[in-house]
Amino acid sequence: MSILVLAEHDNQSLKPATLNTITAASQIGGDVHLLVAGFECQTVIAQASKVAGVSKVLSADNAVYEHQLAENIAKLVVDVAEGYSHILAPATTTGKNTLPRVAALLDVAQLSDVIKVESADTFVRPIYAGNAIATVKSSDSVKVITVRATGFDAAADEGGDAQTEVLSQVIASEKSRFVSEQLAESDRPELTAASVVISGGRGMGSGDNFKLLDGIADKLGAAIGASRAAVDAGFVPNDLQVGQTGKTVAPDLYIAVGISGAIQHLAGMKDSKVIVAINKDEDAPIFQVADYGLVADLFDAVPELEKSL
């Protein structure tokens, strides 16, 4: 049995979610092959070949794969799919964009956002924004799966010694064209990969007030997140959103500041190891999931917390 994992990268480095996906693949059992499709991505291929548990790296290095367009990446995956029992990708926006196309072209179902491997054909995934947990069994000839990174530990990025097989397929994407990209420039860790996350809600009052969180984030090496209410109010961009309609995080420490704790937000962070809530409303639902709750005005408590760390 061989498993194909689609690597997530930006042509310069392998993204951490790939490592969690490789762990999921190892738990299914069998040879794990990593497909790196990109452009001038030799450093990624070098990193990929060192990941523990990967026995082969398939490399497709061509300008047509530079922007991970779903149309041609899916065709490339289908082209090399024969012989694989499982095809996995991280459940990031890239993986979610591409993998259902692979499943449809192979005429099989896709299992999305898997958080646990029960066996080679049975998997666990959250439904209804994590308010129910489904165990599903697939009898498809090839299982196409996106993996939620927070459900699995990262594979070691050292210690492996995989051989590389260069793929010659060049599949152009004629109907889809990359125009531009605006990525938020930040020295902070990525939200879904951070070990500490500090999030602000509607209680922050304005986008400017989010700067209050910077000091704590700097001291703890934290990523900054937000509730949907803060995004809807226009305080911060949507890619900071933690929740059902945003990102799912499970850091060691999650600090919720001025967040009431709507179901939709809890869905995105309740698997965090330790949750701290700071809110002036003592009846806020966030306190029902918080390990440590502090009923206080955030404009007093946040600067004080920053000083005492």
Next chain:
Amino acid sequence: MKVLVSVKRVIDYNVKVRVKADHSAVDLTNVKMSMNPFCEIAVEEAIRLKEKGVADEVVVVSVGSKSCQETLRTALALGADRAIQVETEDGLDSLSVAKLLAGVAKDEAADLIIMGKQSIDSDNNQTGQMVAALLDYPQATFASEVIVENGEAKVTREIDGGLQTLAITLPAVVTTDLRLNEPRFASLPNIMKAKKKPLDVKTPADFGVEVGSNVSIVSVTPPPERAAGIKVGSVSELVDKLKNEAKVVS
């Protein structure tokens, strides 16, 4: 230009989800059902394209039992021109739904297919991509802005870490993200008018599609409960707990 929008009837956004005692499924008896929020955004975007004169006709489609006609009527009240129900049992898997929607899209010769990025029940986030693959159309998922001109759609997408803009040749599939627009509410006169708009009922056989799935549900359980912790009295007590009890801060 003809726009096809798919809508799904799901448990209302504000309803607290409960799992059946026998762990077979989520309990949907006597629960308020509504249009999936991402589908509402899709309908709104299509209507705006029509109001701008970019689209001539907006057709809405839903796959499911007769009760999804209610959701289609809502879309008609919001401004869609006509509706198609593909009559099936509820809860088909994404691939079957995608095959049916692809059939409708071909039948209708739709230039643009707008769909929600995911439904809030099964949370799959795959049907739009599958429709695009089956038709060999380009796709732009998780859209936060859609501009249609000169036979292509320029779509800004919400991706991890920021935004990406793609230009895709029509016909194409676009799936909606949260910030694409703010859906309107249906007015009472429009709700009345919607009752007279055409609604066709089709079957999977009309599209030569055999529905079914190789995925079965073993169990559906409630998530592990998280016990409430303690309240601390001050910031210094909080820091002390984080350092010495939880040991997550050094």
